[in-house]
Structures are given as C-alpha cells and as structure tokens.
Amino acid sequence: MKRIYELSRELGVSSKKIIEILSGLGVTVKSSLSSVGEEEEFMVRSTIEAENKVEVSKETKKEEIEKVEVENKDLQKENATKVAIKEAPELATKEKETEVIEEPKVEEKKILYISDGMTPREIAQKINVKESEVIKKLIKLKTLATINQALNISLIESVVKEFGYEPKLKEEESLTFEETEVENVADLQPRPPIVTVMGHVDHGKTTLLDKIQKTKIASKEFRGITQKIGAYQVEINGKKITFIDTPGHEAFTAMRARGANVTDIVILVVAADDGVKPQTIEAIQHAKAAGVQIMVAINKIDKPGAQPEKIMQQLTEYGLIPEEWGGKTIFVKVSAKTGEGIDELLEMILLLAEIMEYKANPKTLARGLVLEAKLEKNRGPVATVLIQKGTLRVGDFVCVGAASGKVRALINDRGKRLKEAGPSTPVEILGINMVPEAGDSLIAVKSDKEAKLMAEKMLNRKKELQIQRMKKPTLSCFVQGTDLSEVKELKLILKADSQGSLEAILTSLAKIKEENVTISILSSGTGGISESDVMLASASQAIIIGFNVRPSNTALKLASEEGIDIRTYRVIYDLIEDISKAIKGLLPPKYEETILGRAEVRQTFKVPKIGLVAGCYVVDGKVTRDAKVRVLRDNVIIHEGELSSLKRFKDDVKEVNQGYECGISIKDFHDIKENDIFEIYKLVEVAC
Structure with a gap:
C-alpha cells in the first residue's frame, strides 16, 4: 500500500494527475493522502508509461509533418508567383474598385477620465453641466448626496454613463494602485x-x-x-x-x-x-x-x-x-x-x-507587503517586507506606502545580506526615507523621481481611504445607491447574552427571505462585543448586532475610528424587524448613541428617602444629569433608565467630568454592585 503523494514523487508527476488517472479508471480516491493497492499502482504506472510513449511518437510524427509542410509551402510559392504574373492586371482593377467603396463612419464615444472619491461638483465641471443635473442623475440611481460628497468609483462610473460618456480610470492611478499588467502564464513559476x-x-x-x-x-x-x-x-x-x-x-x-x-x-x-x-x-x-x-x-x-x-x-x-x-x-x-x-x-x-x-512571476518589478517597520538608531528606517511577486534587488528604487528610497541592503531572517529576493521571500530593507505602516504596499519602480511621485500619491490615497473608512455599510443605508437587480449580501456579526438567545436569533434570521438579498452570518457567539469583533467587521465590511450585550470601551473607540455600525437590542422582535426592514430599504433613520462617558461603581450607600446611591469614579468622558444611563455588568446590560440624582459631595450638580468622584442614583433601580459600569449616553439622529 502506498499513499498517492509518495507514488507521485516516484513517477515524477503531480498528485493531481494520479487522482485524475484513478478516477478515469473508476477508482475513487478522496485526496493525496489516500492509499492505493498494488493493482491500482500497476494501472497508474501503465497509464503514465503509455502516455509517455504516445508523446514520443507524437513528437516524431510532428517532425515528419513539418518537413512535408515545408516542401508543400515551397511548391505553393512557385505556383503563386506564376499565377500572380498572369492575373496582375485583373488585381489592379479590383483594387481600384475597393478604393471607391466607403465604409460607414462609426461615432467615437466620448471618454471621460475619472478617479475614486470625485464629488458631484467635480463631475459637473468636467462634463460642463449644472451641479443640479448630476444630483438628479444620482437620485435616479437611488442615491442622495451633497455636491461636495466623495463618491465611490462604481457610482461615478454609473453617473458618467448616464451623460453619455465612457468612464476610464486615470492611467497614473491605475498603474499605481491596481494590478493592470497582464500576467504571462509562461512566466509564472x-x-x-x-x-x-x-x-x-x-x-x-x-x-x-x-x-x-x-x-x-x-x-x-x-x-x-x-x-x-x-x-x-x-x-x-x-x-x-x-x-x-x-x-x-x-x-x-x-x-x-x-x-x-x-x-x-x-x-x-x-x-x-x-x-x-x-x-x-x-x-x-x-x-x-x-x-x-x-x-x-x-x-x-x-x-x-x-x-x-x-x-x-x-x-x-x-x-x-x-x-x-x-x-x-x-x-x-x-x-x-x-x-x-x-x-x-x-x-x-x-x-x-x-x-x-x-x-508568481519573478521576472517583473517587485511587489510586496510590509509586515512590520521600525526606526533603528544605527540603521535608520527599517521595514520587514514579504515579496509577493517579481524580484527585489539591491539598488532598486521603491515606494513603500508614503515612504520612498533606493534599496541599500536586503537582509534575510538569518541576518545574511542578499543581492535579490524573489516571491514569498521575507527580507528587511534599508534605504527608505521614513518608517512605513504595517500592511503598506511595496512597489519597485524605474527611477527615484517615479518613487517619490508614487509615495506622494500613496499619501493622498491614504487620506481618501480614511474618509472612505468612515463610510462602512450601515443598517439604515444598506440598500441605498444600489441597483435593484444587483444581488447584495448583508454581512452580520452576532453577539448575545446567552446561547439560547443566540439560537433564537439565528433561527429567526434564517426565515427572512428577500429577493436579491442574502444574509451572511460571519461570526456568532455569547458575551460582550470585543475589539476582535470590530476588527473582523472592518476587514469584512460587516455590521455588528448585539443582543443584551454592549461593546467594551476599547471596542467602542475602535468602532468609532473604523466607522463600524454597531446595533444593540433588548427585544428580539425589534432586532428581527430592523434587519427585515433594512433589506427592504424601509428602515427609519438611525438614532445613534453618543456616549458621553463611563463611571465605575466603587462603593454603594443606603440613603434615607433616596434609596441606594452608588459612589462612582468617572473613568471616561463626563456624567450629565439629563442623560440616559445603562448599567453594565461584565459588558452585559442589566438595566437601562434615567438618573434620579447626581451629586458631588452633598451638592446636586449638572455634570461631573473625568477623574472626579460623584454619587449617582438611578430611577426605579436598586440592584447596584461594586465594579458595575454606568454608561452615560444620549440619542442623536444621524442621516446616511
């Protein structure tokens, strides 16, 4: 008995080839780890030997055919010259006749060069129309936008086509930020x-x-x-x-x-x-x-x-x-x-x-990715780069994110200096003018001038991406600005307070059916919304749904930075109804919670006529008397309500800032324990 991958090494063919041969012979195998008996091994060996013989005979036949073809071509040339001498006058008259025939003129389409992030005002100026006309076309495409709002590339293309232009991405941008060069399959190794x-x-x-x-x-x-x-x-x-x-x-x-x-x-x-x-x-x-x-x-x-x-x-x-x-x-x-x-x-x-x-193709200019970067005292900016395609050589000019320079040295993981690094090779590079960010692209170019120009464009591109990052998909705006015939995917990350609640939500979501919309659950689990959930949402363009749970402080800040939509619910029917309305485009405007601050309960006191008062320390932001409060225990919501009193020592106050202590009592709620977190917030309506 032999495994398929062992047999492939002996015969000098791929495991895939052996699996194909076996399936053709009626033998079913699951993978390269599967074992084959002596009979199957003999059948495979015989098939490969037969194929090799056929290939040899094909080559000899091919050589014979080529010889015959060469001889035939020589005879054809001789005959063609004789015929050409006889028919020369007739051909001349035919040529004159063909010259008289005029081909119908084809109207050339007007080309408009566009770039990602253009505003309606910029589009109007380029095609010489009123700004209101561009806005009308956007409304026709089911998108509401201001004249100075940055639009995505697909929307810009749709608007430009509405005006009869053929959109084309600027060459300088396409060369810089997208893989436009067509790979030659023969060069791939x-x-x-x-x-x-x-x-x-x-x-x-x-x-x-x-x-x-x-x-x-x-x-x-x-x-x-x-x-x-x-x-x-x-x-x-x-x-x-x-x-x-x-x-x-x-x-x-x-x-x-x-x-x-x-x-x-x-x-x-x-x-x-x-x-x-x-x-x-x-x-x-x-x-x-x-x-x-x-x-x-x-x-x-x-x-x-x-x-x-x-x-x-x-x-x-x-x-x-x-x-x-x-x-x-x-x-x-x-x-x-x-x-x-x-x-x-x-x-x-x-x-x-x-x-x-x-x-990958090792023959092109290098493309790579920064894994980490640092500033060292004796060596200057150092970037650890993984080469993805092409070959990077000492002396190459490179653009690394917003940094640029000439490669002075390439050092591998064992501290050895290299002259060049091919695909999938990790190396440290020296010679760039500043420290790039992890995740930045490395692009090798032909000159220092080109590297600096590209680095400048990369910096502008980063600023645009930061603006776009704040425009991640939201539940309220899910179907806006899209073609109704386009199949959309609503990506969700679900977090709930218990496994029972989670199963009930998943079952209910599975029943929601809407044409051209699919609901995809990327992740689901119990417990508070973590930083990891926000990072997954950012990477996958997803929306986070929380049931009876809240995000941690770090997760909340990261969500704000990344522009991630986090929706929290206390009633399962509200959750299902909102998602159902979102995929139909009927969800009303979102009231976004503006978190004013957080206070931690350090001690509790019983005060006559008032009830239980929590001695708190404001750990973040501020606490205001007229705001709403949410009580969290291990990032799980146990109560939502209003403040009944806010005191600083014995005095009633309107607000208490970060770093100060205060006394808080909550209306109709007395189950307060030490280490509970009071989240103070207001509801503010936000537009898409």
Missing part, C-alpha cells in the same frame, strides 16, 4: 507557500514555531538564528516554506482590514489535552472570512490526558472535517515539545501547496 500559525492562548503556537526554527534552521546555522524579523523560511526536501510570526488573529485580521490578504495557509493549533476554546473559534472565523486554506495541528499529543479524536470531533462542528472522515481538512498530530509529527506537518504543507499550485 512555483513559489513557497506562506503560512500563519493561529490558535488559543497556551495551546503551543510559539513552542511549535520555535521547534520548527530550531530543527530546520538553527541546526544548520552557527549559533542559531541571528535575528528574528517577523517572518522566516524553512527548507524541507529542497523546498521552502515561509512562516509569518504574528501575535494572533487580531494582527492577522488587522492586516487584512488594510487590504493585505497575504497568507496562503493558516495552521490552527489546538491542544489535545484542552480542546476547542473561544480563541480557537475566533481563529477559525477569521481564517474562513479571509478565504484561506486551513490545516489543523493537534498539539501536546505527548501528554497523558491527550484526546486527539475528541478534538477532531469538536472541530467538525465548525466545518473542519478530517480527510480520513471524508472531509477536506488536513489534520496532523504533533508534539511541539518532543518534535514528534513536525516533519509530517511540513510535508503536508508542501503537499497542500502542490495541490493549490501557488505561483
């Missing part, structure tokens, strides 16, 4: 797969990465790895694998939120003695939202309480079904401590890379 390791805390991610480094790099290098630059390569059987060393799925998603989807494969590390945990589930959700391949490494199999079969069973609930159970996910049992299974894990990565056929 296999590249190393790019791998990110994710999972729950203490499940052994760092230990696993360290073990891979020591066994595959440190043993070959004197005194181990010289330096760690956020990414590194290992080599197995002459083939390389690139690992990205990230702190977790938050950083992974943060880069994707900036438009940087750099990973090919995610290795999900799960401890065999612990099982699936909240961060494991989050890692699965983030990897699936990114659309990357997932492999599972069941770690700590050397421990006495290890139950790998139980882990495999748990992960089937999240759509990760092992290949041996009929699924498509590769599972590998490893021990980061002893090194058991490490070689098999690396082999499986290479096998998956072979099946997926990751390729």
Whole structure:
C-alpha cells in the first residue's frame, strides 16, 4: 500500500494527475493522502508509461509533418508567383474598385477620465453641466448626496454613463494602485507557500514555531538564528516554506482590514489535552472570512490526558472535517515539545501547496507587503517586507506606502545580506526615507523621481481611504445607491447574552427571505462585543448586532475610528424587524448613541428617602444629569433608565467630568454592585 503523494514523487508527476488517472479508471480516491493497492499502482504506472510513449511518437510524427509542410509551402510559392504574373492586371482593377467603396463612419464615444472619491461638483465641471443635473442623475440611481460628497468609483462610473460618456480610470492611478499588467502564464513559476500559525492562548503556537526554527534552521546555522524579523523560511526536501510570526488573529485580521490578504495557509493549533476554546473559534472565523486554506495541528499529543479524536470531533462542528472522515481538512498530530509529527506537518504543507499550485512571476518589478517597520538608531528606517511577486534587488528604487528610497541592503531572517529576493521571500530593507505602516504596499519602480511621485500619491490615497473608512455599510443605508437587480449580501456579526438567545436569533434570521438579498452570518457567539469583533467587521465590511450585550470601551473607540455600525437590542422582535426592514430599504433613520462617558461603581450607600446611591469614579468622558444611563455588568446590560440624582459631595450638580468622584442614583433601580459600569449616553439622529 502506498499513499498517492509518495507514488507521485516516484513517477515524477503531480498528485493531481494520479487522482485524475484513478478516477478515469473508476477508482475513487478522496485526496493525496489516500492509499492505493498494488493493482491500482500497476494501472497508474501503465497509464503514465503509455502516455509517455504516445508523446514520443507524437513528437516524431510532428517532425515528419513539418518537413512535408515545408516542401508543400515551397511548391505553393512557385505556383503563386506564376499565377500572380498572369492575373496582375485583373488585381489592379479590383483594387481600384475597393478604393471607391466607403465604409460607414462609426461615432467615437466620448471618454471621460475619472478617479475614486470625485464629488458631484467635480463631475459637473468636467462634463460642463449644472451641479443640479448630476444630483438628479444620482437620485435616479437611488442615491442622495451633497455636491461636495466623495463618491465611490462604481457610482461615478454609473453617473458618467448616464451623460453619455465612457468612464476610464486615470492611467497614473491605475498603474499605481491596481494590478493592470497582464500576467504571462509562461512566466509564472512555483513559489513557497506562506503560512500563519493561529490558535488559543497556551495551546503551543510559539513552542511549535520555535521547534520548527530550531530543527530546520538553527541546526544548520552557527549559533542559531541571528535575528528574528517577523517572518522566516524553512527548507524541507529542497523546498521552502515561509512562516509569518504574528501575535494572533487580531494582527492577522488587522492586516487584512488594510487590504493585505497575504497568507496562503493558516495552521490552527489546538491542544489535545484542552480542546476547542473561544480563541480557537475566533481563529477559525477569521481564517474562513479571509478565504484561506486551513490545516489543523493537534498539539501536546505527548501528554497523558491527550484526546486527539475528541478534538477532531469538536472541530467538525465548525466545518473542519478530517480527510480520513471524508472531509477536506488536513489534520496532523504533533508534539511541539518532543518534535514528534513536525516533519509530517511540513510535508503536508508542501503537499497542500502542490495541490493549490501557488505561483508568481519573478521576472517583473517587485511587489510586496510590509509586515512590520521600525526606526533603528544605527540603521535608520527599517521595514520587514514579504515579496509577493517579481524580484527585489539591491539598488532598486521603491515606494513603500508614503515612504520612498533606493534599496541599500536586503537582509534575510538569518541576518545574511542578499543581492535579490524573489516571491514569498521575507527580507528587511534599508534605504527608505521614513518608517512605513504595517500592511503598506511595496512597489519597485524605474527611477527615484517615479518613487517619490508614487509615495506622494500613496499619501493622498491614504487620506481618501480614511474618509472612505468612515463610510462602512450601515443598517439604515444598506440598500441605498444600489441597483435593484444587483444581488447584495448583508454581512452580520452576532453577539448575545446567552446561547439560547443566540439560537433564537439565528433561527429567526434564517426565515427572512428577500429577493436579491442574502444574509451572511460571519461570526456568532455569547458575551460582550470585543475589539476582535470590530476588527473582523472592518476587514469584512460587516455590521455588528448585539443582543443584551454592549461593546467594551476599547471596542467602542475602535468602532468609532473604523466607522463600524454597531446595533444593540433588548427585544428580539425589534432586532428581527430592523434587519427585515433594512433589506427592504424601509428602515427609519438611525438614532445613534453618543456616549458621553463611563463611571465605575466603587462603593454603594443606603440613603434615607433616596434609596441606594452608588459612589462612582468617572473613568471616561463626563456624567450629565439629563442623560440616559445603562448599567453594565461584565459588558452585559442589566438595566437601562434615567438618573434620579447626581451629586458631588452633598451638592446636586449638572455634570461631573473625568477623574472626579460623584454619587449617582438611578430611577426605579436598586440592584447596584461594586465594579458595575454606568454608561452615560444620549440619542442623536444621524442621516446616511
């Protein structure tokens, strides 16, 4: 018995080819890990040998045919010259006749060069019409906009077409920010797969990465790895694998939120003695939202309480079904401590890379992505870059986000200076004029002038993107400005106070049916709305729905910065009704909560005639007497109401600012405990 991938190595063909041959012979196999018997192996070998013989005979026949064709062409040329001498007068008269015939004139379309973020006023000036005419066309397209409002590129194209122009993106922008050059398939070559390791805390991610480094790099290098630059390569059987060393799925998603989807494969590390945990589930959700391949490494199999079969069973609930159970996910049992299974894990990565056929063109100018950047005392601005396509060489002029310069040095993960770096190679670059941001693009150009000009455009582009970031999809504006025939997807992230509530919401949402609209639940769970939820929403253009829960302070600030719409509800029918109205375009204007401040309960007192009074410390913003209050316990809402009194010492006051203590009592609510949070807010109507 042999596995398919072992047989493919012997025969020098791909695993995919062997699977195709077997399926053609009526033998069903699940994947490259499947085993084949002696009969199947003989059939495969015979088929490949026969194909090779046919190819050889085809080549010899091709040579013979080519010889005959050459001889025929020579004869045809001789005959053609004889005929041409005889028919020359007739051809001359025909040419004169053809000259007389006039072809009908084709009206050329008027081309208008456009750019992302143009305003109705700018469009009106370009096509020489009144601004009101542009606004009318926008209303026709079911979009309300002011004359100075920045529009997205698809909307600009639609408006320009309404006026009879053919929209065309400016060449300088298309060359800078989009991949306009057509790839020559012949130039594409296999590249190393790019791998990110994710999972729950203490499940052994760092230990696993360290073990891979020591066994595959440190043993070959004197005194181990010289330096760690956020990414590194290992080599197995002459083939390389690139690992990205990230702190977790938050950083992974943060880069994707900036438009940087750099990973090919995610290795999900799960401890065999612990099982699936909240961060494991989050890692699965983030990897699936990114659309990357997932492999599972069941770690700590050397421990006495290890139950790998139980882990495999748990992960089937999240759509990760092992290949041996009929699924498509590769599972590998490893021990980061002893090194058991490490070689098999690396082999499986290479096998998956072979099946997926990751390729890039090394012959073009380099394109890459900044993983991290810093300012060093002796070396100046240093950026760790992962080359995605092309080849970066010492002496190349580069634009790295808003930075630019000439590459003075390329340093790999072992501290060795390189002359060039090809696709999937992580390197440190020296020579740029400022520190770029993680997630920025690296683009190699032909001159210093071009690099500086591009860096300036990148800076302007960043400002535009910051404005656009504040215009993420909202529930109120979901169907505005879209073609009614266009299929839209409403992406939601659901958080609830209990599993029962969550299941009830999911069941109700599944019943909502609307033509041309699909509801996609990217993530669902219990507990407060976290920073990780906001990052996933930002990366996936999603809306966050909370039922009886609230966002943490950091999540609230991040949502404000990223322009993420967070909707919180206390009644399930209101939640379902709002989503139903949103997909029909009937949702009334949103009343946005303006959070004024937060106060933490430090102590409680019973006061005669007043009742329970909470001694609070204002940790953020301010508390005002006329505002509404929400009581949070572990980020879960336990009451919403109004203040009945606000005191500073014995005096009634209108407001108390951050950093001061105060006494707060809440109307018709007395279940106040120490460490509760009072969230003070007002409702303000907002337009789309």
